[in-house]
Amino acid sequence: MNRLALLALTALLSQASAVTITIATVNNPDMVTMQKLTPEFNKKYPDIQVKWVTLPENELRQKITLDVASGAGSFDLATVGAYEVPIWAKNGWLEPLTPLFGKYPDIARSYNLADVLPGVRGALTVGGSLYAVPFYAESSMTYYNKDLFKAAGLTMPAQPTWTQIQTFASKVHNPAKGVYGVCLRGLPGWGENMALFSTMVNTFGGRWFDQGWQAQLNTPAWKSAMTFYVNLVKKYGPPGATGNGFTENLTLMSQGKCGMWVDATVAAGFLSDPSSSKITKSVGFAKAPVGTTPRGNNWYWSWNLAIPKSTKQEDAAFKFLTWATSKDYIALVAKTKGTWASVPPGTRTSTYQNANYRKAAGAFSGLVLSSINSADVNKATKDPVPYTGVQYVAIPEFQALGTQVGQYLAGALSGQYTVDQALKLSQDAANKTAREGGYQK
Structure with missing residues (x-):
């Protein structure tokens, strides 16, 4: 088999083994940035393709609620508000994330859940298990x-x-x-x-x-x-x-x-x-x-990423969820936009300890952090x-x-x-x- 034929076969096999996840998200600026940075995710996980459904907040909430409540399985990842997370978790509509962090110890180590602000983590925890991770938070x-x-x-x-x-x-x-x-x-x-x-x-x-x-x-x-x-x-x-x-x-x-x-x-x-x-x-x-x-x-409010119970691509969804809310992702946004002032706020202690962020948002960053924590x-x-x-x-x-x-x-x-x-x-x-x-x- 010549080299071109081998490359073509490799590409076909790669496509055949690739999985596709569908993400439903709100059309705010931070989420639009996340969508634009999908090629960076693909560099790390070339076997996972991402399909986006981006909607205004009211329409998004209605669509996702109907889908997860009925178990239709249209979405593998969803942007969910702090209000919905405990309700949906108790209804059995969301996949608990704690077992997945246990399943992928390497991801758990690099992700460092302890870096996520305690109050933010607490709002997304039901019965001792985490059901979503924060993309953005505010007080x-x-x-x-x-x-x-x-x-x-x-x-x-x-x-x-x-x-x-x-x-x-x-x-x-x-x-x-x-x-x-x-x-x-x-x-x-x-x-x-x-x-x-x-x-x-x-x-x-x-x-x-x-x-x-x-x-x-x-x-x-x-x-x-x-x-x-x-x-x-x-x-x-x-x-x-x-x-x-x-x-x-x-x-x-x-x-x-x-x-x-x-x-x-x-x-x-x-x-x-x-x-x-x-x-x-x-x-x-x-x-x-x-x-x-x-x-x-x-x-307290946050937009978060959660995995509906009805997903068929739980592992792939977990990999995107942890990538898009990681410390590395925050640094990637700063690099892409050319300023730390534009990174998703309110989620990680390390963001507020970062000298570049403190320089860009020094007048208010400490107060924002203490407000979210309290x-x-x-x-x-x-x-x-x-x-x-x-x-x-x-x-x-x-x-x-x-x-x-x-x-x-x-x-x-x-x-x-x-x-x-x-x-x-x-x-x-x-x-x-x-x-x-x-x-x-």
């Missing part, structure tokens, strides 16, 4: 305009209280000049206004349900939190706040129109980037505010609860319930409801959810 923090604070003679403490936030807002609020004391999410949604408001409820000593799954939304803690939120945003927030979510407030803050903003840690990079922010030299950073208790003041999905409330989650309740029904309560909260902010009316409607909705879901005995 929440306080941003403020140092120039506005200096002009008003104010000093932001490292750990502000909500009462201090209100006082500061009153001092820098100047709508005649297009400056608002504080910008907070008002757009209804379980992942919009309720993400922020639920952390406020936590620090005011509130919880969604007691240990018997009786709703707790008509309690003094919830009333204090909602009254405070409504008054704060009405007095010192921008007009039309019920239409402002993360994106709208990011724009306002980056244009110098907000004295303060409490939101996701991922915004630190945007506000520090001259191409997207006018306040790069005046933006300051502090911890997320606390109320009567520090419990649950900063939320966000505990298992201890987010003053009193005990039967659920996990900081800014959400990890039950399937919460997407609908959280959005419904978010609409009532927005109604109280816009004047459609009084706070008491909004709380009664919210309490009734929460109890109805608990009864119909079979949580209440």
Whole structure:
């Protein structure tokens, strides 16, 4: 057999032995980068071909949920949020990863699970087994305009209280000049206004349900939190706040129109980037505010890679999953993009110890790390609860319930409801959810 024929035969045999994995992922920038770097994965694992299904978040969640719940097996890997992981794990929809790390000791050694931030690992662990690994993680923090604070003679403490936030807002609020004391999410949604408001409820000593799954939304803690939120945003927030979510407030803050903003840690990079922010030299950073208790003041979220139970290519999927969330992958992104500021944040201790990353994100990297580490999905409330989650309740029904309560909260902010009316409607909705879901005995 001549050399050309031998090469052709080798290629054919290689194709015949190759496996193909299908990955469903959200179309955010970090995941698009992962898709573009697939050829680097193929260099390491030439016998594994990768097919991508990239979708907007809502469509992705719907498609993956239907697929894994039915066991259809369309996807071998899926991008799954921190909210879904414990729910899907308990439903038996995800493959536990702990046995796979045991099966591949070489991968386990190079991957180094101990390097993954403890709080991030904990949120993805159910019954002692890991069910997903993080690609990107975030918490929440306080941003403020140092120039506005200096002009008003104010000093932001490292750990502000909500009462201090209100006082500061009153001092820098100047709508005649297009400056608002504080910008907070008002757009209804379980992942919009309720993400922020639920952390406020936590620090005011509130919880969604007691240990018997009786709703707790008509309690003094919830009333204090909602009254405070409504008054704060009405007095010192921008007009039309019920239409402002993360994106709208990011724009306002980056244009110098907000004295303060409490939101996701991922915004630190945007506000520090001259191409997207006018306040790069005046933006300051502090911890997320606390109320009567520090419990649950900063939320936790992550996008993660998980293997559906219905996959037929478990080993190949595991190899991609560990490659795309590894320390080496993070370095590869930095090299490809030419800056460490662009790497997936919030997942590994080594990222925050890296001198290059600290140089690129030094003003906020330490605070982001401590915020993520302190966000505990298992201890987010003053009193005990039967659920996990900081800014959400990890039950399937919460997407609908959280959005419904978010609409009532927005109604109280816009004047459609009084706070008491909004709380009664919210309490009734929460109890109805608990009864119909079979949580209440």
